[in-house]
Amino acid sequence: MNIKRHASVLSLIAAGALALTACGSDANTPAGSNNSAAPAPTQTAAVECGGKKGLVAEGSSAQKGAIEAFTAAYVTACPGQQLAYTPSGSGAGVKQFNAGIVDIGGSDSALSKSKGEVEAAATRCKGNPAWNLPMVFGPVGIAYKVDGVTDLVLNAEVTAKIFNGTVAKWNDPAVAALNPGKTLPDTAVTVIYRGDESGTTDNFQKYLVAAAKAAWGKEAGKKFNGGVGQGAQGSAGVADAISAGTGTIGYIEWSYIQDKKLSAAKIDSGAGPVELGAEGAGKAINAAKLKGEGNDLVIDLDALYASKEAGVYPLVLATYEIVCSKGYDADTAKAVKAFLTTAATTGQATLADAGYVPLPNEFQAKLLTAIKAIS
Amino acid sequence: MSEPVSVGRPVAPRGSRGGSASNTAAEATISSNEQGAGGPPPGTAAPAKVITRPGDRIFKALTVGSGVFVVAMIVLIGVFLLIQAIPSLMENQSNFLFSRDWNAEPGDLAFGVLDLLLVTVFSSVFALLIAMPVSLGIALFLTQYAPRRLARPFSYIVDLLAAVPSIIYGLWGAYVLAPAIAPFSVWLNENLGFLPIFAKGSSDLGIGQTIFTASIVLAVMLLPIITAISREVFDRTPTMQVEGALALGATKWEVIRTTVLPFGKAGYISASMLGLGRALGETIAVMIILSSTTTNFSFSLFDGGDTIASKIARAAQEFNDPRGAGAYIAAGLVLFVLTFIVNAFARSIIAGHKEYE
Numbered sequence: 089m090n091i092k093r094h095a096s097v098l099s100l101i102a103a104g105a106l107a108l109t110a111c112g113s114d115a116n117t118p119a120g121s122n123n124s125a126a127p128a129p130t131q132t133a134a135v136e137c138g139g140k141k142g143l144v145a146e147g148s149s150a151q152k153g154a155i156e157a158f159t160a161a162y163v164t165a166c167p168g169q170q171l172a173y174t175p176s177g178s179g180a181g182v183k184q185f186n187a188g189i190v191d192i193g194g195s196d197s198a199l200s201k202s203k204g205e206v207e208a209a210a211t212r213c214k215g216n217p218a219w220n221l222p223m224v225f226g227p228v229g230i231a232y233k234v235d236g237v238t239d240l241v242l243n244a245e246v247t248a249k250i251f252n253g254t255v256a257k258w259n260d261p262a263v264a265a266l267n268p269g270k271t272l273p274d275t276a277v278t279v280i281y282r283g284d285e286s287g288t289t290d291n292f293q294k295y296l297v298a299a300a301k302a303a304w305g306k307e308a309g310k311k312f313n314g315g316v317g318q319g320a321q322g323s324a325g326v327a328d329a330i331s332a333g334t335g336t337i338g339y340i341e342w343s344y345i346q347d348k349k350l351s352a353a354k355i356d357s358g359a360g361p362v363e364l365g366a367e368g369a370g371k372a373i374n375a376a377k378l379k380g381e382g383n384d385l386v387i388d389l390d391a392l393y394a395s396k397e398a399g400v401y402p403l404v405l406a407t408y409e410i411v412c413s414k415g416y417d418a419d420t421a422k423a424v425k426a427f428l429t430t431a432a433t434t435g436q437a438t439l440a441d442a443g444y445v446p447l448p449n450e451f452q453a454k455l456l457t458a459i460k461a462i463s
Numbered sequence: 464m465s466e467p468v469s470v471g472r473p474v475a476p477r478g479s480r481g482g483s484a485s486n487t488a489a490e491a492t493i494s495s496n497e498q499g500a501g502g503p504p505p506g507t508a509a510p511a512k513v514i515t516r517p518g519d520r521i522f523k524a525l526t527v528g529s530g531v532f533v534v535a536m537i538v539l540i541g542v543f544l545l546i547q548a549i550p551s552l553m554e555n556q557s558n559f560l561f562s563r564d565w566n567a568e569p570g571d572l573a574f575g576v577l578d579l580l581l582v583t584v585f586s587s588v589f590a591l592l593i594a595m596p597v598s599l600g601i602a603l604f605l606t607q608y609a610p611r612r613l614a615r616p617f618s619y620i621v622d623l624l625a626a627v628p629s630i631i632y633g634l635w636g637a638y639v640l641a642p643a644i645a646p647f648s649v650w651l652n653e654n655l656g657f658l659p660i661f662a663k664g665s666s667d668l669g670i671g672q673t674i675f676t677a678s679i680v681l682a683v684m685l686l687p688i689i690t691a692i693s694r695e696v697f698d699r700t701p702t703m704q705v706e707g708a709l710a711l712g713a714t715k716w717e718v719i720r721t722t723v724l725p726f727g728k729a730g731y732i733s734a735s736m737l738g739l740g741r742a743l744g745e746t747i748a749v750m751i752i753l754s755s756t757t758t759n760f761s762f763s764l765f766d767g768g769d770t771i772a773s774k775i776a777r778a779a780q781e782f783n784d785p786r787g788a789g790a791y792i793a794a795g796l797v798l799f800v801l802t803f804i805v806n807a808f809a810r811s812i813i814a815g816h817k818e819y820e
Contacts, residue, residue: 179783278667283755283769285781309568310781312757318666318767319755321777329754332642333670 131452133460135429137166139422140191146174147181147194150287151224151407153343153442155194158223158431160438165430169423178287178407185410188212191420192427193410195220196287198386213412219384220408221458223431225445227369228292228403229345229352231330232337234258235273241266241361242353244299244402250337251279251296252306253316258335266356273335280329280338281312283319291389291405292339298393299357299402341405343443359398368401369445375400376451383413383458404445414463421463428459544796551789559793563759567778567790574790576771576797578760583770583798585762586674586749587742590681595735597682598689602731605690606697607719618694625687633751636680641671641752648675652765664766665756672754675764680748685738692737696730697723729812736809740802746772771798 145155152175159171171192174180178195185193186208198220199205209218230247232240237258242250246262249255255262259272282289293308306313320329323340327348330336337353342364345352354361362368375397380386387406395402409431411424432455436446447455554572557564562575601621605614648668655661666673704722713721754767755777769777775791782788 177780177783179781183783278670280754284777311568315757317757318670318672319757320672321750321755325751328637329670329672333667336667336670 131433131449131456133429133433133456135165135426135433136422137169137426139169139419139424139426141169141423143169143171143192143420143423143427144190145171145181145192145194145409146176146184146190147410148178148196148287148407149175150196150226150341150405151175151194151444154224154226154407154435154439154444157438157442157444158427158435161435162427162430165434166426169426171427182209182410185209185218186212191411191416191424194407195410196291196405196407198380198408199410209410209412213415216412216414217384219411219413219458219462220380220386221411221428221455222385222387222406223409223428223447223455224407225369225373225447226405226407226443227342227364227366227401227445228288228295228339228405229342229350229364230337230339230355230403231327231345231350231352233330233333233350234275234335234337236271237267237273238351239270240351240353241356243356243358244296245303247353247355248296248300248304250277251281251314251316252304253279253314254303275335278333278336279314279317280326280333280336281314281317281319282323282326282339283321285310286323287407288323288339288341288405292403294389295393295403298390339403341443346443355401355403357400357402358396359400362399362401364401366440366445368399369404370448371397372400372402372404373406373445373451374448376406378454383461385454385458411462413461416462425459425462428462429456432456432459541796541799544792544799547785547789548793548796549789551786552793554786555790555793565774565790567787569784569786572786572790574793576794579769579771579774579794580797580801581760581762582674582766582768583743583772583801585760586678586681586770587739589674589678589764590685590742591735591739593679593682594685594689594738598686598693598734598738599731601686601690602693602697603719603723605694607715607723618691621687621690623687624683625691629684629745629748630751632680632684633748636676636748636752637672640680641676644676644679645669645671648673648765659762660764662761662763662765664761664763665758666754666765666767668765670754672752672767673765674753674768677749677752678764680752681742681745684745684748685742688741689731689734689738692734693727693731696727696734700726729815733809733812736805736812740805740809743770743802743805744772744798745770746776749773750776771795 152173155171155173155175159173162169162171173194174190175194178197181190181193181195182199182205184190186205199209199218206218210216212218230242234240240263242263243266246255246266249262256277257274258277259274264270264272287310289312290308290310293304293306293313296304296306297308306315312319317338318329320326320338323344326338326340327344327350330338330340330350331348340350342352344350345364352364354363356362372392372395375395376392377388378385379388386408389406392404392406393402409428411428416424432447432452436452439446551572552559555574556571557566557573557575559575561577562573563578564573564575565578566573605618605621609617645668648671651661652663652668656663664673700723704726705718708718708722749770750773753769753773755769756767760766760768771794775795778787778791782791
């Protein structure tokens with residue numbers, strides 16, 4: 089509460105300064121951020137306020153916290169403007185966007201050609217292609233609770249073996265090989281997974297498929313396919329179950345690990361262990377390859393997850409804002425651009441506290457180019 | 464000839480005797496209305512026929528309407544479930560009733576309800592086994608043992624249990640009860656683990672998200688339902704019988720055993736069946752407490768798993784394809800039929816005993 093108020097006061101001052109300098113650039117101080125490791129992007133952009141007063145967006149619940157931060161920044165930058173976000177799930181977000189009910193769709197996967205979503209979106213945008221803009225990145229942590237172990241190191245292969253039941257004891261040689269000099273207890277591994285269908289499960293399994301296909305031996309999907317362990321309801325349920333048991337391990341978004349003060353494993357992709365956090369995830373985003381054309385910034389997840397670069401924390405969940413490249417009415421286009429511009433600049437400041445990764449500079453530049461091109 | 468007249472119009476003399484002018488005026492207007500509507504002239508054939516006034520017709524229409532409405536609702540819900548479920552059932556590659564797999568991915572539908580049904584029935588029956596004796600004790604205490612002054616507030620408290628929202632029960636079960644009974648579960652598993660129902664299941668005992676925990680919470684939720692109905696039934700034990708037993712020298716326990724229990728048995732059982740119907744359909748509390756699992760149900764109390772209702776609730780947020788949703792709705796149809804049968808069974812027990820009617 090205190091931090092929030094502090095932040096809003098600061099951003100009010102920032103907004104005032106912005107108004108005085110006739111909508112010039114915005115001083116991009118990470119207001120209220122207490123996460124020093126978070127590399128906030130430095131590039132700024134002029135925000136042209138105006139247009140439709142109340143934007144409507146709907147979709148993935150994984151980006152709810154980020155959208156809240158963006159909306160707060162948007163409201164301060166453009167007083168009188170609003171955005172309402174309904175976190176009803178990615179499927180619903182795409183459906184509502186394609187039906188023309190919401191202005192921006194939120195989804196944890198890009199529009200799919202095989203499901204006919206790309207064509208439906210083009211129809212909704214009056215014959216223009218829709219763009220997938222990956223605005224929100226959140227690292228997924230492998231959280232665990234093992235007596236006497238606080239700095240566990242895992243790699244994709246051992247993670248896959250733990251989550252499909254091949255490694256059933258904490259002192260298994262495979263785990264011990266990655267954690268030399270640590271005393272691992274002789275307790276059973278209890279895998280906790282998401283019992284409900286979830287994009288987090290999907291991305292986690294995609295990571296295992298991309299980085300350790302042979303060891304994993306299962307498919308990706310919104311349903312956990314590991315075949316071991318027990319499911320808990322929602323990310324909060326997984327976090328609770330991990331802290332309630334002993335010898336437990338599970339995958340959850342960074343923000344829940346922060347909230348519940350759980351230990352998260354470092355991931356060693358071949359170039360040394362990397363800690364869960366904004367820094368490693370930021371490097372992953374920078375290294376990510378795009379497979380979309382032009383301003384359609386679809387991320388090649390397979391390449392990202394299989395990355396072996398030093399300092400990269402590869403297990404990152406990317407969520408997209410789905411927008412029309414053209415085809416909005418003038419009012420809506422103006423407001424959508426203003427919102428996305430604030431989201432990509434001032435909106436980044438408080439992201440690390442909410443468990444998301446601020447955009448790296450290079451990637452921010454790509455996004456701003458795309459946002460500018462919306463008409 | 465004069466006698467039936469006085470019987471047919473008992474109100475008029477009473478009204479005039481009371482001296483209330485407005486009453487007689489009302490009578491006059493009503494009877495004049497009757498004449499206007501072509502009713503028989505008063506005093507001749509009137510007593511033989513049943514008098515109907517506008518209020519009768521309106522009230523009858525309202526009650527019949529309500530009755531028809533509720534029946535139509537039930538039928539429409541059943542029809543809705545059927546319509547939604549049939550396309551998915553047609554595409555289903557598994558045997559719906561006997562398969563234990565659940566795959567509701569659209570395009571690759573292979574789902575069976577057996578595992579869900581087993582967990583549903585198992586957890587509810589176990590809950591009932593806990594709740595039945597406790598409820599019986601509470602009901603007997605309230606009607607036979609407790610002093611009148613205490614019985615009234617005490618029964619209010621029991622009724623209050625029914626007013627607690629099930630999400631609260633769920634949170635209580637997951638955050639308070641589960642860790643609290645974990646040592647007991649471990650003890651049961653270690654000492655009685657050779658019995659299948661106490662064998663090690665798919666859910667971690669230390670975390671406690673087991674059918675055991677869920678059933679105890681369900682049992683608490685059933686207490687007010689079973690207690691309330693049983694209490695009413697036990698209260699109606701004919702005083703003559705009770706006093707007769709006492710006169711023969713029966714003690715309190717013997718009175719209960721020879722009069723109250725035989726008299727109330729059917730009511731008590733049907734109350735339990737109504738409670739069972741409630742337990743079968745309980746959703747949110749079970750969803751929060753139970754861990755889901757990828758292994759089959761092994762008839763252990765320490766398994767995780769999903770009941771039909773909790774499975775539907777878990778998936779409902781991601782319903783974006785009618786065929787996938789149809790699979791869950793088909794499971795819902797099974798639950799609908801199951802609770803219907805249980806409730807019908809409860810009613811039939813009551814119907815067999817004229818004294819409750």
